Amino acid sequence: MPEQPAGSRPTLEAVAARAGVSRATASRVVNGGAGVRRPLADKVREAVEELGYVPNHAARSLVTRQSGAVAVIIAEPEFRIFSDPFFEQQVRGISRELTAHDSQLVLLWVEGPGDYERIARYLGGGHVDGALAFSLHDDDGLPALVHRSKVPTVYGGRPGAGAAAVPYVDCDNRGGARTAVRHLVGLGRERVAHIAGPRDQTSAIDRADGYHDVLFDADPALTARGDFTVDSGARAMAQLLERAPDLDAVFAANDLMAAGALRVLRERGRRVPQDVAVVGFDDMVTVAAAADPPLTTVRQDVEGMGRLMVRLLMRVLNDGGDRGPGAPASVIMPTELVRRASA
Amino acid sequence: MPEQPAGSRPTLEAVAARAGVSRATASRVVNGGAGVRRPLADKVREAVEELGYVPNHAARSLVTRQSGAVAVIIAEPEFRIFSDPFFEQQVRGISRELTAHDSQLVLLWVEGPGDYERIARYLGGGHVDGALAFSLHDDDGLPALVHRSKVPTVYGGRPGAGAAAVPYVDCDNRGGARTAVRHLVGLGRERVAHIAGPRDQTSAIDRADGYHDVLFDADPALTARGDFTVDSGARAMAQLLERAPDLDAVFAANDLMAAGALRVLRERGRRVPQDVAVVGFDDMVTVAAAADPPLTTVRQDVEGMGRLMVRLLMRVLNDGGDRGPGAPASVIMPTELVRRASA
Numbered sequence: 001m002p003e004q005p006a007g008s009r010p011t012l013e014a015v016a017a018r019a020g021v022s023r024a025t026a027s028r029v030v031n032g033g034a035g036v037r038r039p040l041a042d043k044v045r046e047a048v049e050e051l052g053y054v055p056n057h058a059a060r061s062l063v064t065r066q067s068g069a070v071a072v073i074i075a076e077p078e079f080r081i082f083s084d085p086f087f088e089q090q091v092r093g094i095s096r097e098l099t100a101h102d103s104q105l106v107l108l109w110v111e112g113p114g115d116y117e118r119i120a121r122y123l124g125g126g127h128v129d130g131a132l133a134f135s136l137h138d139d140d141g142l143p144a145l146v147h148r149s150k151v152p153t154v155y156g157g158r159p160g161a162g163a164a165a166v167p168y169v170d171c172d173n174r175g176g177a178r179t180a181v182r183h184l185v186g187l188g189r190e191r192v193a194h195i196a197g198p199r200d201q202t203s204a205i206d207r208a209d210g211y212h213d214v215l216f217d218a219d220p221a222l223t224a225r226g227d228f229t230v231d232s233g234a235r236a237m238a239q240l241l242e243r244a245p246d247l248d249a250v251f252a253a254n255d256l257m258a259a260g261a262l263r264v265l266r267e268r269g270r271r272v273p274q275d276v277a278v279v280g281f282d283d284m285v286t287v288a289a290a291a292d293p294p295l296t297t298v299r300q301d302v303e304g305m306g307r308l309m310v311r312l313l314m315r316v317l318n319d320g321g322d323r324g325p326g327a328p329a330s331v332i333m334p335t336e337l338v339r340r341a342s343a
Numbered sequence: 344m345p346e347q348p349a350g351s352r353p354t355l356e357a358v359a360a361r362a363g364v365s366r367a368t369a370s371r372v373v374n375g376g377a378g379v380r381r382p383l384a385d386k387v388r389e390a391v392e393e394l395g396y397v398p399n400h401a402a403r404s405l406v407t408r409q410s411g412a413v414a415v416i417i418a419e420p421e422f423r424i425f426s427d428p429f430f431e432q433q434v435r436g437i438s439r440e441l442t443a444h445d446s447q448l449v450l451l452w453v454e455g456p457g458d459y460e461r462i463a464r465y466l467g468g469g470h471v472d473g474a475l476a477f478s479l480h481d482d483d484g485l486p487a488l489v490h491r492s493k494v495p496t497v498y499g500g501r502p503g504a505g506a507a508a509v510p511y512v513d514c515d516n517r518g519g520a521r522t523a524v525r526h527l528v529g530l531g532r533e534r535v536a537h538i539a540g541p542r543d544q545t546s547a548i549d550r551a552d553g554y555h556d557v558l559f560d561a562d563p564a565l566t567a568r569g570d571f572t573v574d575s576g577a578r579a580m581a582q583l584l585e586r587a588p589d590l591d592a593v594f595a596a597n598d599l600m601a602a603g604a605l606r607v608l609r610e611r612g613r614r615v616p617q618d619v620a621v622v623g624f625d626d627m628v629t630v631a632a633a634a635d636p637p638l639t640t641v642r643q644d645v646e647g648m649g650r651l652m653v654r655l656l657m658r659v660l661n662d663g664g665d666r667g668p669g670a671p672a673s674v675i676m677p678t679e680l681v682r683r684a685s686a
Contacts, residue, residue, distance in 0.1 A: 078435055125470075
């Protein structure tokens with residue numbers, strides 16, 4: 001799809017021409033679609049999307065930046081957002097920093113792919129000055145939609161390979177994982193298993209890569225996969241114990257999955273850390289410190305990352321909202337091992 | 344403050360006149376405020392607020408309703424929203440129903456009074472077609488701000504006495520509380536205590552009224568107050584045991600406070616229900632059914648109330664967004680007692 005040259009904005013006439021309809025019809029569709037037959041309206045909407053057309057009033061609001069609002073988009077369904085303390089911490093950091101900039105946070109999330117078009121319409125409508133998006137998955141249409149909406153955006157976590165080059169804030173997932181696994185090896189553990197996160201999230205991929213950096217000849221039977229939830233960690237732990245009953249350590253790609261693993265190890269009578277040492281990732285206070293036994297884990301400053309995302313976005317907005325060569329670079333934040341009783 | 348006559352909209356000229364500035368100055372402030380000295384800008388903003396002025400582009404978007412978005416405003420800080428399953432259930436119902444209407448949910452919350460003005464600006468900016476607001480407190484400036492923004496709004500829970508007449512959805516808090524207390528009395532309990540919710544929320548007031556409807560001569564030492572959180576329920580229970588060690592039942596105004604009460608009763612060696620019977624309110628699945636022992640409670644259909652709020656709002660929007668005599672009435676939903684082991 002051809003990119004618009006920088007500085008030019010597609011007109012309503014261009015939309016009408018591309019859709020093969022009159023300007024009046026295109027205008028009616030753009031202003032709500034009343035009285036336009038569905039097939040014609042669909043053609044206009046396609047043209048709007050393809051050209052990245054932004055209606056005038058929205059364009060004006062983009063120029064004056066008077067919406068005073070920033071969208072936070074979490075690419076997860078509502079039940080994950082409310083049950084995973086990771087999101088709360090990230091949103092907290094973002095919320096505090098946006099308040100400091102007198103910017104209104106509006107939170108959006110994604111129940112499924114059907115939500116993307118609606119979110120894109122909202123973003124393209126000039127109702128927010130910028131967006132912060134996180135928990136992206138590889139097959140997410142979100143980065144492409146956000147890019148087309150021309151709303152300046154900063155990502156939390158490195159977007160997948162398909163995404164356009166955009167500024168993001170991430171932690172050193174791979175380095176942190178290496179530290180965790182080296183710690184287990186340093187304790188003399190010889191059969192270190194890995195509970196990996198979702199195959200379509202870069203954080204999970206990078207943490208698995210860190211595990212393999214240290215244990216490059218690891219037995220494939222020692223890896224099982226979860227989806228970053230407690231229950232998936234428990235299921236993965238049960239699989240691992242079946243496949244490799246002699247395992248003596250587990251590195252879980254996040255604390256919630258480590259908590260699920262602890263539960264199964266306890267049920268099966270394996271003592272932690274004597275029989276099996278466990279290390280998590282994230283250092284979610286409500287999870288890691290409260291676990292039984294308390295969890296050794298890799299800390300990332302999730303709240304700080306949220307704050308930093310806002311600061312990067314504000315820099316983009318103050319530089320005129322362009323994503324040109326002067327756009328701020330991405331930031332990778334360090335991690336540190338927090339030692340508690342589980343390893 | 345004089346109401347605008349229905350159908351007329353305050354002009355920028357009126358704002359300028361009220362603020363005692365030129366139209367150009369008023370326009371600059373309304374469009375972001377660049378280059379206008381603070382005292383003048385403040386005067387214009389005051390005039391905007393007093394007159395309920397809505398900028399043109401926002402007015403246009405209100406007319407065409409092309410934002411396609413609805414704001415959900417929770418008058419609680421972020422940590423409450425993410426830790427109280429009540430909000431998740433309500434948001435879930437709202438989210439599903441808005442999706443069915445192809446409307447984008449944008450979630451806003453209130454960390455403190457300093458957030459109101461910003462939220463009002465956002466609402467007044469035409470970025471949403473309507474709003475759903477819940478967890479209001481008596482001293483909330485929110486209803487007044489929302490009213491002035493002219494964004495059609497439906498409330499979750501009856502707003503306090505000071506608020507303008509607005510459609511709301513609530514459950515029968517008082518009737519449900521009566522049922523709970525009658526159940527305890529019916530079990531032969533003679534010293535029924537009440538853990539009340541915040542003094543500034545109508546749900547808490549109505550539930551306390553229901554308690555007093557049945558026990559109109561209740562010993563004041565048998566009431567303690569919490570803030571709807573687990574820890575506050577634990578603190579209230581400890582107070583009650585100190586003041587009235589002979590109590591043999593507790594009606595807590597929500598499940599989270601009942602869970603806190605159960606914890607303290609267990610710590611103090613009081614058996615539930617043998618020594619002290621406990622009833623909660625809400626029937627939050629993750630709390631009531633998971634409690635030890637499982638909690639007898641008053642069920643309200645929180646998700647259904649969320650859905651109903653959306654349907655009422657859509658009716659207001661389809662009727663032209665006016666809050667005239669044809670506006671839909673409020674809805675009070677029934678409650679039912681769910682009997683489990685705690686009473």
